[in-house]
Amino acid sequence: MLFQPAIIALLLASGTGLALLAAAAPFAWELIRRWDIASGSERQLRLERRTYLMSTLLTLVFASQLLALLLFVFNADRMAVMFVGAMCAVGALNVDPFGFPALASQIAVFFLAAIWLVINHVDSRASDYPLVRVKYALLLAILPVVALTFTLQLEYFLNLRADVITSCCGSLFSSEARSLGGDAAALPARPAMVLFYGTLAAAVATALVHVRSGRAAWLVAGSAAAAFVAALAGIVSFVSLYVYEHPHHHCPFCILKPDYDYQGYWLYLPLFTAAAAGLAVGALRPFAGIPSLAGILPAISRRLAWFAAGGFTACAAVATFMVLRSRLILIGG
Amino acid sequence: MPAWLTRQQALIDFTLASLARRKLKNLGLLLVYTLIVFLLASVMLFGHALRREAAAVLKDSPEVIIQRMVAGRHDLIPPGYLDRLGHIRGVQSQQGRLWGYYYDPVVKANYTVMVPGPDAASPVATGRVVVGAAMARARGLAPGNLISLRAYSGRLFSFTVADVLDHDSELVSADLVLMTEADFRAFFEITAGHYTDIVLSVANPQEVRNVAAKISAALPDSRPILRDEVLRTYESVFNWREGIVLVLLAGALLAFAIFAWEKASGLSAEEKREIGILKAIGWETGDVLKMKFWEGALVSLTAFLLGYVAAYLHVFHFASALFEPVLKGWAVLYPRFELTPAVDGLQVATLFFFTVFPYTVATTVPIWRAAITDPDAAMRG
Structure with a gap:
């Protein structure tokens, strides 16, 4: 059931996000190893310039992930009409075993993204980028979670078939x-x-x-x-x-x-x-x-x-x- | 906080002035951007409005329709079936319906001929018919006119048009012809006791599936169709069509992203000099990025609003002339109908992800490239 506007939008957002994070990973690795604020070398200058690009792109990706959580839940709720026995998001998420794990990992991405954005904000306020290594190490840590979320969402949406009988919220939360x-x-x-x-x-x-x-x-x-x-x-x-x-x-x-x-x-x-x-x-x-x-x-x-x-x-x-x-x-x- | 706000305000001020200096280039970008939002928003608004319309139409339809199948084809309900259904618990009422299709060679279109139920708002008298608006238009009928129809048996029947159905119901009644049961049976030569299908009304929505299961057990050659199933199917089909159109438009979206990338990276000498001067007088790379961010935000917001409003007008005031054939399907007696305007949060959020997100991603790298240029290199060109 990929051809639903909201599903395409969600996959587009998390796919693009994953691609950008993966592209940023080698840079993050290089930066963690070679960053030296005291140095005036060409490499350091290049790294410093590149951090501007990276933090802008990552801010964009993480901000979009905050919105994506909202869209995911909203969409799950809306999809309930298409499944027999589903009355709300619970039913729609239950249609497939990947539904709830996808939601949980999207929530995890939400909190990690929020923390990253805060650390990035603090770092950009200081004159000597004291948190730059932490920031990019955290990025490397978040990358697998984002990849997992994307995979789970893809699995969930790919396996969705309208009309599977699901337990509605009445039975799950009784x-x-x-x-x-x-x-x-x-x-x-x-x-x-x-x-x-x-x-x-x-x-x-x-x-x-x-x-x-x-x-x-x-x-x-x-x-x-x-x-x-x-x-x-x-x-x-x-x-x-x-x-x-x-x-x-x-x-x-x-x-x-x-x-x-x-x-x-x-x-x-x-x-x-x-x-x-x-x-x-x-x-x-x-x-x-x-x-x-x-x-x-x-x-x-x-x-x-x-x-x-x-x-x-x-x-x-x-x-x-x-x-x-x-x-x-x-x-x- | 106020200091931060003042700073942003100053940046926006500066950005607006800088945008206004390059009117032609920015207007071009705005136009393309608006067009993209317009296209996508039209598809989404139209799809959403159709889904709502389908749901509204089906709200009052019976919970269960029973058809009889013979060799996998829909057949007439023979006498006795209504009684054999007997008294299934939970069923409020059961009723046989008579309806069918009639091909009119005059206008080369199919009519839906139907006998109104016993509790219909406007009962018809024998020898008279009530017709739908699209059919009345096609045949040029007005109340009081006579209409002759040649039955499938070859006999000619004449009816007086008692009334033309209201335009408001045209979505469902465009090709409708209502006549009495006696006229219907004579016209189609269906003997008494036979029906086209049976409708049941079930009070408790949770009982509907049980009722359907009991019907399948009692009448194994019947096919119960649930209202929920019909609704669900409409929802899926319209979503699917909308999704397909959006995927087809993905090419346009990609072209737009490339266009935005090109626009953002093809900085004119003047723009480069401007950035160089800004950096020379003390702007940091971060400030230039912020300025460019505001530029993108202002362009995006304007394009989004313009495109969405244009799409709204297109769909709800100009009957979505561009997408009608794809999304609506077609027929000779196509109903003319106005869709009820509806704006939906999910839709706006989805549209945002489809347009603003790719634009922002595509422009970030070129903007960054411009922002890190050294002032002297930039000023020298």
């Missing part, structure tokens, strides 16, 4: 299912709420501590990761129930549908932004000791922490609003 999604759904509403608000509050608090004192960067990253997982679990186990006003409908994808006014995007966009910002705070922490970054890194790190705090707060606020507006009574009476 409490009996033994998959990861099923486990999250089996979490009773009250502990899920405690976990959701608790970890989000902890993430916001550590981010604010970092904004004030510049400390606890690792904690910010750790709590952001925890909050990301807890928020997803919370969305599956209680937020979605309130949105659908149905005590057994746990699907985290149906809230993205027009039937529910695309409400899910209000939850996921701040959540993903906040998690990426929080992780980036941690990713920057090892470079805090570099002298040329002393005046730059703390300010950027604090701004990222602000983003994380703001995003998590927004996510919690949107979830609370959804719960309060709903006519479903799940707890007490």
Whole structure:
């Protein structure tokens, strides 16, 4: 089922991205080995000039990967019509065993790309490119993930055949299912709420501590990761129930549908932004000791922490609003 | 932040002035870019509108249609089948339908002749017919006119046109002729008790497949067709057609990327001198890249907006004259219909990936090459 506009666009984006990254890899390798900012040799000059091209191209590729995640989910949701029994993205992703792995690896690329973009930004602000080796080493590390994502997506889209009966979200996210999604759904509403608000509050608090004192960067990253997982679990186990006003409908994808006014995007966009910002705070922490970054890194790190705090707060606020507006009574009476 | 904003503002200002200095070259690029967006956006808007139209039309169609197959061909439903269907749980109503095709040698076109259901909005009287708008146009009919049709048996039948169907429903009723059951049976010589097919309405959408399974068990020579299946097929077919057209347009897209690359790398002596001067007065390579980035962004945005608006007008006001034959298919009595305007987020995002992304990738290398030139080399030309 390759001849679908959105599928062609996705494959075009990830194929071009992969090609550019692969083309950049030999340069990255050369740069890691030969980079010497103190040298005035011709090679160094060439390398320095070439980094401009590379960072522009890579920024483009990674920025497109951020958008591609959105397009992937949006497209999966839209494709559901073409499969018997599929009602939303879950059904469409389940048609083929490569569907969910493709989504997971696209999410991994999203976070890696975000971290790379932040490191690139910090590096370009300093006068002596202190992170240039780190940046290109990270690029070499990201390359296999991007290749994997491309392969998984290609496999997924190639194997899609309209009309295969798939389990719809009702069966996957019902409490009996033994998959990861099923486990999250089996979490009773009250502990899920405690976990959701608790970890989000902890993430916001550590981010604010970092904004004030510049400390606890690792904690910010750790709590952001925890909050990301807890928020997803919370969305599956209680937020979605309130949105659908149905005590057994746990699907985290149906809230993205027009039937529910695309409400899910209000939850996921701040959540993903906040998690990426929080992780980036941690990713920057090892470079805090570099002298040329002393005046730059703390300010950027604090701004990222602000983003994380703001995003998590927004996510919690949107979830609370959804719960309060709903006519479903799940707890007490 | 304000300092950063002011800086970008100054860069945009400068870029706009620099673009305006080379009007002809940039207008050429803008034109080609707009044309590419226009082509792709037209295909996508048209495909999307057709899918919506199909979904809207099928929304009120029956959940299950049962046809009888004889030797793999569609055949009439013999008497007794309706009763044998009996009472399948979940079926709200079952009803035999009568419809068929009639070839009219006068206009060299097929009509769809049909008996309206018992709950139809405008019942027809014996000896009278209600006709679709396209057919009325083709035969020059108005209410009150007489129309003579020679049946397949050779007998001549005359009907009075009671009414012409509304233009709003033309997409589905262009070639329709509605007549009473008695007229239909006489015209096509179908004996009482036979039907073309049977329609079932099922209240619970989750029961539809079970009902279909029970029907196949009760009447093994029948073929149940589900509304969802029809919808799904339309969705796939239109998506597929849209995808094929886009792939065909990939050649154009590639040509455009090469064109953009050429445009960006073929810097005039004047532009080179400009970059040289900028670098001599203290601009860094990064600044030149930023300026060029804004140039690309401004051109892309303008082309995207112009192209999309033009495509919107093309599809929804000028009936997509360019793509009609490919995407719509054709027929002698083709319905004239206006598509309901619809803009879709997925579509805009997809289009963005198809146009702005290749353009940006194609122009990056030449721009970088221009930006790293040494000031003295650039100024000397």
